[in-house]
Amino acid sequence: MNIPRHWRETPERYRLEAAKCRKCGKIAFPARLICPDCGHKEFEKINLSGKGKLLTYTIIRTAPEGFEDIAPYAVGIVEMEEGVSVMGQVTDCDPEELKTGDTLVTKFRRMSEEGKTGLIMYSYKFVPDIGV
Amino acid sequence: MKEVAIIGIGIIKFGELWDKSLRDIAVESALNCLEDSGTDRIDSINIGCMSSGLFIGQEHLASIIADYLGRLNIPSTRVESACASGGLAVRSAFLEVAAGMSDYALAIGVEKMTDVSMGEATYALATAADQDYEAFHGITFPGLYAMLARTHMERWGTTREQLAEVAIKNHRNGSMNQYAQFPFTITLDAVLKSTMIADPLRLLDCSPVTDGAAALLLTTVENAKKLKKHPVVVISGIGSAVDSIALSQRKDLLELKAVKTAAGMALQMSGRTINDIDFAEVHDCFTIAEILVLESMGILEPGKGGPATLEGYTALDGKFPVNPSGGLKSKGHPVGATGVAQIFEIVNQLRGNSGKRQIPGARIGLAQNMGGSGGSCICHIIEAK
Amino acid sequence: MVGIIGYGTQIPRYRIKVEEIAKVWGADAETLKRGLNLNEKSVPAPDEDCATLSVGAARNALVRAGIDPALIGAVYVGSESHPYAVKPTGTIVSEALGICPHVHTADLEFACKAGTEGMFIALYLVKSGVMTCALAIGADTSQGAPGDALEYSASAGAAAFIMGRENIIAELLDTHCYMTDTPDFWRRENAHYPEHSGRFTGEPAYKKHVFGAVNAILDKTGMKPEDFDYLIFHQPNGKFPVQAARQLGFTEAQYHYGLLTPVLGNTYSASSPLGFAATLDEADPDQLILLVSYGSGAGSDAFVFRTTERLLKNRDLAPKVRKQLDEHRKYLEYGVYAKFRGKILKPE
Numbered sequence: 001m002n003i004p005r006h007w008r009e010t011p012e013r014y015r016l017e018a019a020k021c022r023k024c025g026k027i028a029f030p031a032r033l034i035c036p037d038c039g040h041k042e043f044e045k046i047n048l049s050g051k052g053k054l055l056t057y058t059i060i061r062t063a064p065e066g067f068e069d070i071a072p073y074a075v076g077i078v079e080m081e082e083g084v085s086v087m088g089q090v091t092d093c094d095p096e097e098l099k100t101g102d103t104l105v106t107k108f109r110r111m112s113e114e115g116k117t118g119l120i121m122y123s124y125k126f127v128p129d130i131g132v
Numbered sequence: 133m134k135e136v137a138i139i140g141i142g143i144i145k146f147g148e149l150w151d152k153s154l155r156d157i158a159v160e161s162a163l164n165c166l167e168d169s170g171t172d173r174i175d176s177i178n179i180g181c182m183s184s185g186l187f188i189g190q191e192h193l194a195s196i197i198a199d200y201l202g203r204l205n206i207p208s209t210r211v212e213s214a215c216a217s218g219g220l221a222v223r224s225a226f227l228e229v230a231a232g233m234s235d236y237a238l239a240i241g242v243e244k245m246t247d248v249s250m251g252e253a254t255y256a257l258a259t260a261a262d263q264d265y266e267a268f269h270g271i272t273f274p275g276l277y278a279m280l281a282r283t284h285m286e287r288w289g290t291t292r293e294q295l296a297e298v299a300i301k302n303h304r305n306g307s308m309n310q311y312a313q314f315p316f317t318i319t320l321d322a323v324l325k326s327t328m329i330a331d332p333l334r335l336l337d338c339s340p341v342t343d344g345a346a347a348l349l350l351t352t353v354e355n356a357k358k359l360k361k362h363p364v365v366v367i368s369g370i371g372s373a374v375d376s377i378a379l380s381q382r383k384d385l386l387e388l389k390a391v392k393t394a395a396g397m398a399l400q401m402s403g404r405t406i407n408d409i410d411f412a413e414v415h416d417c418f419t420i421a422e423i424l425v426l427e428s429m430g431i432l433e434p435g436k437g438g439p440a441t442l443e444g445y446t447a448l449d450g451k452f453p454v455n456p457s458g459g460l461k462s463k464g465h466p467v468g469a470t471g472v473a474q475i476f477e478i479v480n481q482l483r484g485n486s487g488k489r490q491i492p493g494a495r496i497g498l499a500q501n502m503g504g505s506g507g508s509c510i511c512h513i514i515e516a517k
Numbered sequence: 518m519v520g521i522i523g524y525g526t527q528i529p530r531y532r533i534k535v536e537e538i539a540k541v542w543g544a545d546a547e548t549l550k551r552g553l554n555l556n557e558k559s560v561p562a563p564d565e566d567c568a569t570l571s572v573g574a575a576r577n578a579l580v581r582a583g584i585d586p587a588l589i590g591a592v593y594v595g596s597e598s599h600p601y602a603v604k605p606t607g608t609i610v611s612e613a614l615g616i617c618p619h620v621h622t623a624d625l626e627f628a629c630k631a632g633t634e635g636m637f638i639a640l641y642l643v644k645s646g647v648m649t650c651a652l653a654i655g656a657d658t659s660q661g662a663p664g665d666a667l668e669y670s671a672s673a674g675a676a677a678f679i680m681g682r683e684n685i686i687a688e689l690l691d692t693h694c695y696m697t698d699t700p701d702f703w704r705r706e707n708a709h710y711p712e713h714s715g716r717f718t719g720e721p722a723y724k725k726h727v728f729g730a731v732n733a734i735l736d737k738t739g740m741k742p743e744d745f746d747y748l749i750f751h752q753p754n755g756k757f758p759v760q761a762a763r764q765l766g767f768t769e770a771q772y773h774y775g776l777l778t779p780v781l782g783n784t785y786s787a788s789s790p791l792g793f794a795a796t797l798d799e800a801d802p803d804q805l806i807l808l809v810s811y812g813s814g815a816g817s818d819a820f821v822f823r824t825t826e827r828l829l830k831n832r833d834l835a836p837k838v839r840k841q842l843d844e845h846r847k848y849l850e851y852g853v854y855a856k857f858r859g860k861i862l863k864p865e
Contacts, residue, residue: 009264075271077385092845107573108573108613122568122569
């Protein structure tokens with residue numbers, strides 16, 4: 001039952017809400033209770049811009065359950081312009097044409113669903129930054 | 133703290149064991165271990181298993197395994213650290229003996245993976261990644277290591293052939309291992325033409341889904357000396373460390389910090405340096421993993437893992453043999469059993485019982501077992517006294 | 518004074534050509550293309566739906582409006598393809614945009630008219646002073662039954678409009694709505710594809726209501742067709758809106774920018790709103806625009822807008838409709854299209 005689990009992550013998955021350490025400025029995504037860099041425990045909520053550079057990626061050809069219908073698809077780690085890295089799918093692209101260093105932006109997309117009659121889980125995904 | 137020796141080792145043939153259950157293979161490996169040790173005494177049981185809950189719907193292994201082993205009324209504990217659960221069970225048994233809580237502590241590593249479909253197995257394994265911020269996005273374990281492989285290739289110029297050589301070398305070793313799941317050699321062509329799983333990793337870059345179990349019996353060096361059945365083999369150092377579970381949270385993708393720290397900790401405890409080590413069993417769940425591990429432990433400089441492998445540095449007859457057992461790639465990777473099976477191989481090598489795979493004059497071996505994409509790591513230094 | 522302060526659109530990158538669909542059903546593509554004035558249509562990616570397209574369009578509208586999302590007091594999503602039969606799309610969209618929790622949301626459905634329904638409500642709520650701003654979205658990933666005439670046109674897209682009283686880019690001058698109960702097209706509960714009444718969808722349905730709304734608003738405002746710089750009608754295909762415009766005395770120059778169906782297909786609730794957005798992309802300040810939607814069942818909403826100087830300043834802040842239509846396109850074969858649209862039966 002993924003309902004409360006998905007719902008709880010809504011701020012992160014829907015609008016890239018992150019936590020910025022009030023002491024050292026380190027940005028944590030997802031939010032943490034303790035700053036991984038300085039140990040401080042007070043944070044300010046910020047929303048990441050959604051723009052970043054592709055650090056590395058792969059093309060999933062043998063997909064886990066629930067993702068079979070969209071394979072092959074790309075998953076990458078993106079260094080956001082705020083400095084924090086985020087893993088996510090890269091959609092609306094030809095995976096073979098992706099390159100490390102590509103500029104990507106986030107879009108709001110369907111990630112998975114609990115069967116045809118169950119909950120639809122939405123999240124950020126990345127797309128090439130071509131201004132559409 | 134007492135000095136700890138390994139007096140018994142047991143394993144079963146790894147593979148798709150359709151006619152055997154988890155309790156069958158755990159007990160079988162333990163019985164083999166007891167027979168090897170020449171003693172029948174067990175004061176505590178330490179079980180490493182990653183995900184019996186997802187693989188066979190059975191938790192509470194501490195009870196079921198002790199029960200079917202016929203050893204009730206003693207402490208029995210299950211530990212879990214994903215694919216490093218086996219190594220962690222050995223550490224737990226070591227602590228029992230070193231602390232004087234048990235005179236004889238049994239470590240069992242076990243995983244029964246083939247009772248579920250490939251999709252369900254993939255899901256179970258992916259629980260070793262960050263469920264909410266990695267697996268949620270449809271990433272798989274081959275996918276995580278594929279991203280590391282791409283980074284290594286782009287930063288260091290590591291080639292597909294160099295990656296393939298890890299698998300070829302390990303299969304060559306494993307072809308001589310009677311316990312291996314895939315005891316045959318493979319060619320470069322076969323690796324490079326195998327099905328693409330997650331670019332740039334192909335099927336033959338990946339360790340398989342395996343049923344398997346292995347067991348070790350630990351006691352004090354003092355007790356071991358009295359047994360006289362085998363040369364005395366001791367655990368001289370243990371290191372255990374963790375790193376961020378999610379790759380995105382790490383500053384440098386190619387530095388496996390848990391591996392570096394755990395190896396350093398184990399060496400320091402044993403009073404050894406990396407140059408004192410004769411050979412290693414390392415966690416080659418994917419070809420790139422062996423290269424990253426060797427670089428993170430300081431056996432090879434960063435970026436040199438690929439070329440060194442291709443040049444035979446890590447071959448059985450190389451300067452530093454790695455995975456004489458065939459590694460996870462050829463021997464098989466029953467996740468919870470792997471860390472224990474690695475030490476089974478090392479003890480056999482130190483006893484001089486490895487037949488065609490014997491590394492001449494092997495005195496000190498290192499076992500490196502890791503969980504997830506390097507989120508946890510346990511290293512053991514094993515020495516012949 | 519009330520009007521539009523920001524607009525944004527989202528169109529999927531995938532397309533399928535009429536020829537590709539016709540090939541599968543043994544139909545004559547040339548006849549279809551000529552008869553429908555339609556060449557290709559957009560297809561949503563498997564991870565797109567009415568909610569994701571709405572969020573994409575609304576984010577662009579927010580960029581153009583340059584306002585704090587918290588100022589938006591209402592979010593209306595008009596669609597005939599809401600992701601859930603029961604569970605609001607509006608809350609998904611509002612949450613993604615950071616508008617929750619102090620907001621009124623409603624999901625609207627009126628065949629292809631649901632988008633302008635939201636615009637109508639949003640405009641008058643803002644005008645009444647109940648709220649500072651309101652967001653209206655028309656979004657659809659509509660489905661035509663395999664082999665049906667609608668399969669050639671049913672497409673996907675979204676257009677979002679933020680209404681306000683300050684910093685207006687297109688001021689609302691007047692509206693008129695024209696409704697009757699006319700069963701030309703419907704989808705029953707649990708039915709996957711809609712049904713329609715063939716040629717009955719023309720004269721007594723589309724034409725009657727579009728003409729009714731246009732004639733009424735011309736009467737009401739005292740304007741004539743030639744007074745308008747631009748015209749956008751609902752576009753179930755490329756033929757109906759052109760015929761209707763000509764019969765009513767409008768010219769090609771007036772509907773030129775807003776006629777998207779020949780290369781986009783019928784985006785249902787987003788159809789006339791997308792045409793309106795494409796027109797705003799090109800219009801000059803102080804120009805008059807007539808927007809008339811049509812929804813089966815049946816009814817038309819007519820709006821008269823006058824553009825302002827501010828339009829020129831803010832429309833380059835987000836991608837224009839033509840850019841979304843013309844760049845990064847990817848054509849699908851029917852098999853992949855069928856997979857994307859869930860038309861292939863798989864074991865449960």
